[in-house]
Structures are given as C-alpha cells and as structure tokens.
Amino acid sequence: MDQADTRAAIRARLIELYPALRSLRGERLDQVLGEAVIRTAPAGTVMFDERNPCQAFPMLVEGTIRVSKTAPNGREMQLYRVVPGEACVITSSCLLGNSPYLARGIAETDVKVVTLAQPLFSRLLAEHEPFRTYVFGLFAERISELMQLVEAVAFQRLDQRLAALLLGKGRVIRTTHQVLAEELGSVREIVSRLLKNFADQGLVALERERIEILNPQGLRAIAENA
Numbered sequence: 695m696d697q698a699d700t701r702a703a704i705r706a707r708l709i710e711l712y713p714a715l716r717s718l719r720g721e722r723l724d725q726v727l728g729e730a731v732i733r734t735a736p737a738g739t740v741m742f743d744e745r746n747p748c749q750a751f752p753m754l755v756e757g758t759i760r761v762s763k764t765a766p767n768g769r770e771m772q773l774y775r776v777v778p779g780e781a782c783v784i785t786s787s788c789l790l791g792n793s794p795y796l797a798r799g800i801a802e803t804d805v806k807v808v809t810l811a812q813p814l815f816s817r818l819l820a821e822h823e824p825f826r827t828y829v830f831g832l833f834a835e836r837i838s839e840l841m842q843l844v845e846a847v848a849f850q851r852l853d854q855r856l857a858a859l860l861l862g863k864g865r866v867i868r869t870t871h872q873v874l875a876e877e878l879g880s881v882r883e884i885v886s887r888l889l890k891n892f893a894d895q896g897l898v899a900l901e902r903e904r905i906e907i908l909n910p911q912g913l914r915a916i917a918e919n920a
Contacts, residue, residue, distance in 0.1 A: 704732060707755050708808060711779040714828035726818070731809045741799040741807075748788035748795055750809040754778050757805030762876060763797045771847075771879030773797060774839055783836035786829055789815055852880055853888050857917040860898070860907060867905040 705727055709716055715723060731750070735741065741759055742748070759776040761784060776782050776799070784797050789812055810818070818825045846855055855878055860867060875885040889905070892898045897913050899906040907913060 700732075701727065704755065704808060708753060711755060712753055712828070714822075714824040717824050718822065726810070726814065727808075729811065729814050731811070733807045733809055735801050735805050735807075737801050737803050737805075739801045739805075741801055741805070742785070742795050743798050744796060745794050748785055748793070748812075750811050751781065751785060751789060751815040752776075752807045752809050753781060755806050755808060758802040759799050759805060760802050761797050761799050769879065769881060770876045772877040773843070774836060775802070781829070781832055783832055786832065847879060852878065852884065853891075854917050854919060856885065856888050857892075857913040860905065861910060861913055861917060865907050865910075867907070868903060869905070870903050 705723070708727075709723075715726075718726065733752075737757075741752070744764065754776055755778055757778070759782070760772055761774050761776060761782060762770050762772045764770045773784075782799060784795065784799075787793075788795055819829060820826075846858075856874070859874065859877060863869075871886045871889065872882045874889075875882045878885065889898065889900060892913070893900050895909075895912065897907070897909045897916075899908055
C-alpha cells in the first residue's frame with residue numbers, strides 16, 4: 695500500500711471512529727490530515743510520561759494505551775485505558791492548560807495514532823463546534839469514571855475491588871499478578887495473597903499468567919459485600 699492509499703485508509707478510519715470529524719468539509723478534513731502526524735509504536739512503548747511537555751492531541755486508530763499514575767514509592771495505579779475512538783483526557787487537559795503531563799501512557803499493544811499538534815488542536819477546538827463538543831464530552835465521561843475509581847479506592851476493601859475486577863474480565867483471564875496490582879493501585883504481593891485466598895475458597899484456579907473463574911457467584915458476593 696503506497697502513502698496515498700495509507701492516508702486514504704487512515705482518513706476513512708478516523709471518520710468511522712471519530713464522528714466529530716464527519717462534519718468537516720472535504721478540503722478542510724484533508725487539510726487537517728495533511729498537518730497531522732501518523733505514529734506507530736510497538737507494545738510497551740511509553741507514549742508520554744509524567745512531567746514531560748504535552749505537544750499534540752492523539753487520536754487512537756489501532757491498539758490500546760494504559761494511562762496510569764506512579765507514586766513516589768514506585769507504586770502504580772491505572773487511571774483508565776484509551777481504545778480506538780477515544781482520546782486521552784489528561785492530554786486534552788495538559789494542552790488546554792499548557793501544562794506538562796500528570797500521568798504516564800504506555801502502549802499495551804502495538805498502536806497506531808494520528809496526532810494533532812497543539813496549534814492545530816487549538817484551531818479545531820475554537821472553530822469546529824462538533825470537535826469542541828467531543829472534547830468536553832470526553833472530559834465529562836472521564837471525570838465520572840475517575841470519581842468512581844476514587845470512590846472504590848476510598849470506600850471498598852481491596853478484596854472487593856479485586857473480585858469486581860476479575861468479574862469484568864471474563865471467565866478466563868490471561869494476565870499477571872503485577873498487572874492486576876497496577877490496575878488496583880496495590881502491590882503484587884498483596885494481590886497474590888488475595889488470589890491465593892480466592893483459590894483456596896474454590897473461587898478461581900491459578901496458573902502462570904492465567905486465572906480461571908470457577909465460581910462467579912462467590913466472587914460477586916465478595917464484590918457486592920459492603
């Protein structure tokens with residue numbers, strides 16, 4: 695596929711994933727894409743990091759990015775994931791406030807991102823109402839999610855949160871105890887101990903980088919126990 699075909703495919707994919715761009719006239723959309731930069735990165739790439747300058751607005755078209763916050767002691771908590779069709783609210787906030795990143799973004803899989811440099815992002819925000827509505831709607835959605843995260847961390851026991859997390863991942867979960875700990879804002883040793891306790895109760899079966907839920911009703915009882 696040559697460069698023109700690649701651009702055409704990216705254009706079609708962006709319009710499919712980000713409806714706010716559909717109302718841009720053809721020439722205006724071509725101009726936006728002409729200024730945009732297409733970036734690809736393998737899994738594990740640090741897409742942005744705390745205290746680094748924020749210079750572009752990413753629009754994810756392939757892959758998944760995990761956004762997390764790291765404490766001074768090295769403990770990491772996942773804030774949210776970005777999937778195709780979504781954007782990173784922390785990036786939006788940093789661009790609007792001309793401030794450095796407050797969190798880290800890591801590619802969980804191979805990713806493809808279309809990035810809009812800050813001047814282009816600012817022009818679209820000022821001139822294109824559907825794009826502006828999309829960005830601020832994203833703020834509202836993410837703030838609601840983060841408030842739910844704060845509530846869970848503040849008011850729920852870790853075993854409740856772990857049970858709920860497992861239930862949300864399907865019957866067979868391929869992951870590590872370290873990844874689960876990062877999602878919960880805890881440490882691997884504590885999560886491993888809780889998982890072993892779940893296994894001793896017959897709720898889950900543990901293998902290397904694999905967890906099978908044997909008794910979802912039992913896990914749900916733990917998750918919902920106030």
